[in-house]
Amino acid sequence: MVQVRAAHPTNQDGSVNIDAWIARIGERTQLVDPQILHEACEWAQELEQAAIDAENIWADGASSYRTGLEMAEILADLKLDQDSLVAAVVYRAVRERKTDLTEVEHRFGPTVTHLVDGVQRMAAISVSQNPGNTASFSPQAQVENLRKMLVTLVDDVRVALIKLAERTCAIRAVKDAPEEKRYRVAREVFDIYAPLAHRLGIGHIKWELEDLSFRYLEPTQYKQIAKLLDERRLDRQQYIDAVMAQLRESLEEASIHADITGRAKHIYSIWRKMQRKGIDFSQVYDVRAVRILVPQVRDCYTALGVVHSLWRHIPNEFDDYVANPKENGYRSLHTAVIGPEGKVLEVQIRTQGMHEEAELGVCAHWRYKGTDLDSNSNAYEDKIAWLRQVLEWHEEMGDIGGLAEQLRVDFEPDRIYLFTPDGHVLDMAKGATPLDFAYRVHTEIGHSCRGAKVNGRIVPLNYVLQTGEQVEIITGKQSGPSRDWLNPNLGYLNTSRARAKVQHWFKEQAREQNAQAGKLMVERELTRMALNGTDYAQLIDRLGLKSQEDLFVAVGSGDLRLAHVVNVAQQLIEPDRHSEQLELIPKKPSRNVGRRGDVYIQGVGNLMTQLAGCCQPVPGDPIIGYITLGRGVTVHRADCANAMQLQDRDSERLIEVSWGGAPVQTYPVEIYIKAYDRSGLLRDVSQLLANEKINVLEVSTRTNKDDNYAAMLLTIEIPNLGMLSRLLTRISQLPNVIEARRNRQENRA
Structure with a gap:
């Protein structure tokens, strides 16, 4: 769906009325000193006029000055600060070499200069997407520029937002451009900037970029869906109006004051859903959709109950992004129901704050940056934290196209992202250690690893790495891993890839050395676990090996885990016991834990329990117990009014209780x-x-x-x-x- 934009306010001669334009900007975001923005506008206009007078006018008829104003308006809608708006206004003049960064710094200071310079460096993305324009760039320079771009994003997210605004203006402006240019700009926007807007959580920019890109990349399918939407627009609007009226009445009866609107339809998202699910247009649920905005989180679930009480819920079409937000911070309840007339209806439910975040993403918190509102500042930092966890791409330029896919896919929570000393980013499985990292860099580095530094500080080799840390491996002259690295109890290796490389190294060593090392390991572990009396003949038979030497070689080379040998030995000594259990008699159940159903009582014997009728707690509610006279323990919700009165009057008879499964057998x-x-x-x-x-x-x-x-x-x-x-x-x-x-x-x- 394409954004509808208001024209710039103009004077009688057709020029932009800067004062009126700044007044309109001031209604959208806070301006510390509007005069500075006024000076930026006048300067950008003067630079453009000077270029016209020198007959160095823009080739496609687009005004860089007006483009800068349009960029600033987009950023104002995102609630960005004055420095960002000034940088947007003057950026195109710097890009088109009408002025330079030195002059920008002289006029507007280092912050604006840093922002403009950062946006310029992001031009490396355009180069990587257009191989025909790379004559002046070596592959190494492109990789370096991309790395600088990411570092800039980490340092100041405003750079990314200004670039998004610039690309939004670019895709809007190619409507009448030659087909080749339309396709090139659309390809770049679709592959890089729409996914970037998604990762930053800026919904309305993402949707516009996707729809406009789709319009030029797949014009036939775009027009087909647009036509289907337009043909049924009147009937659909009447249907939505009736649904909203019914919802509004039911929500008011439930004492929920909600803002209900019909949700915008985005052509690309409709097409993508049709392709992903293999369905036709009539089966797309969100063609008919409403959005409910409520004051508080608890109202979201109450409103959901109202919706499901009105209409039948469609199975497998409910998503709770409030309890489980998306990685870009998006929160909302999504459900699909069989609405009036048997038509499928999608309903989104969120609070006003969630809606603002969904539309503005990181910008919803920008206004708080550097203020005393610590909680909001922290929320802002959390929102851009993914930029420190972002990417790995191959050093070869031929694979740089993978950048688009890396940005598009959702961030995987089971991966961590680490920096090498020279600034490259490596992704690894969660729980990886410096030793795993060494083998990830190179096998020989892993074999010769003797120590590690994390963020400049020496750490043990079994230290668990965290996202964003810089890891430096210290190597020794002698190359060869330690057998202790294969001991899972020591926690040196937590990735299968690194463990396989260590095992392979030991396989390459002499059989005699492996046998000697394995014999020492097995005998030491059996002695330590008090399993000295193990019959080796039975143990070898149970393990499926041919000889005692084979056992020692297998353990010494890492093919057979020591823990497995110990468990089999345990079974041989006491075959009636489970391999994971100890041979000792389990202790008697502790008398300090009582049970009644799924309620466990701490600190007393096995007492009878009953659920209080006043508050009727259910599993998951915070609960507290009250010892009655002759009737065991009564379980109340922790916020029950009666329980609170008992706490004031008879607190010594209140005890801790909890929901949950039986205690682990020890x-x-x-x-x-x-x-x-x-x-x-x-x-x-x-x-x-x-x-x-x-x-x-x-x-x-x-x-x-x-x-x-x-x-x-x-x-x-x-x-x-x-x-x-x-x-x-x-x-x-x-x-x-x-x-x-x-x-x-x-x-x-």
Whole structure:
């Protein structure tokens, strides 16, 4: 759908009335000093007139001065600041070499100059999309320009918004241009700038760019859909008017004051839905659509209930973007129903604030930037955070077209984005470590990795990386990974790609070396887990191997995981126990947890529970329990008026209760720790157990003053063997710890 634009206010001679134009701009956004914007307009006009007088007029008849004013109007609608508007007004003059950045800085200062310079650098996108224009640009220069563009976006999002405004004006202006130019501009806008507007959450610019681009890229299909929309416009409007009247009446009965409108129809989105779902025009739900704007979030769901009570909901056609916003911050409820006359109707429900964000995206928060409204400032920073997580593209220019697709697809939450020391961006799986990063850069760098810096600070190789961090790998002279890297309990490698490269390296080593290393690993782990009595013949048979040497080679080369060997050994010793369970008898259920249905009671015995009739809590509600006399525990909603009165009058009988599944089954295990005695040893062990959320049942310590050894016996609760192995590994890494192993007691009941 194409935007309808008001003409610039003019004087009697046809020139733009700058004072009237600035007054109109001032109604849309705040101007700190309108005189500065006035000076920018006059200067841009003078530069254009000078070019005309020098017979260096624009080739296509477009006025760069008026284009600058149009760009400023778009930015004013986005609520941008005065510096952005000034930069928009003078940008085309700089681009067309009517002046330079030095003069801009002299007149308007460094901020405006930075914005204009940033928009100029974004011209690299146009070059990459038009190979015929690359004569003066080397492939390396194009990659460097694209990198600078992204850095500029991170530094100041206003640069991207000014460029979007400039491209919006460009696509509007090619209506009467030659077909080749229309197609070239439309291709660029569709591939780069419409997706960028989407990622920034600026809905109304995205829709206009998509519709205008589609108009020139697929003129036949554009005209076909436009004709179908126009033919049924009157009937559709009458239908929507009737729907809105019925909705308005029902919402008022529910005490919801809502603003209800018919939603704009966007030709490209209709065509895309037809293509994606393989349906014809009559089956597109949002051809008939209304939007409901309500004051508060809770009203959204109340209004949704009203809609679904009026008309039958279509299965699989409901999306809750309020509880689960899109990655660009978009929030709204979408539903499709069988409306009056059996026609499909789409309904969008959102608050006024959500609507403003959907239309203006990052700009909805721009007005708060640098003010004292911290919460809004944080919201703005969160909205542009994706720019720090944005892209990876290949170094070869032949693949630079992938940039469009990288921008178009939704940001994947299971990926993180990291900077190399020279500014390149690599994407990796969430949970990746510096060692994973080293192997992502190059196999040999991974093999020779001996340390890492994150943001200039030395970190362990099992540090979990976060989006936006810069990673520098420290390599050593000797190339070769450590076998500890394959131990999942140590957390060095969390990506399958890196693990496969390490395993391959060990496969290439001599069989004898692998056998020796594997033997040491297996025997050490079985001893530590108190499984020394394992019958190797049975173990090899159960694992499907031919010999004990094959077992050691497989473990030493990384083909067989040590944890799997331990679990099989555990099954052999006590075959009646599940491989993931410990061989010890489970502890009796704790008497400090009571259950009634799905309500769990903390701190008391198994008491009878009942749901309060006054507030009727349902699973998911915050709840609190009240111990009655003879009737067990009554469960109230936390905000129940009766519960609040009880809190004031009888607070000692209120207890914590919660919804949820049964507690995880745990097993008591005794572990033995031997260490050189030092101050704080018991504290460090206790802190580690607390961090792992391990419950300690019993602790005893003994210190030998003659040799300065400390021995600790702890009885802890563990859910499975994997957790026990990981815990013993973590304890072994504590300073001064010599040994940490499981302490089996054969006579235990």
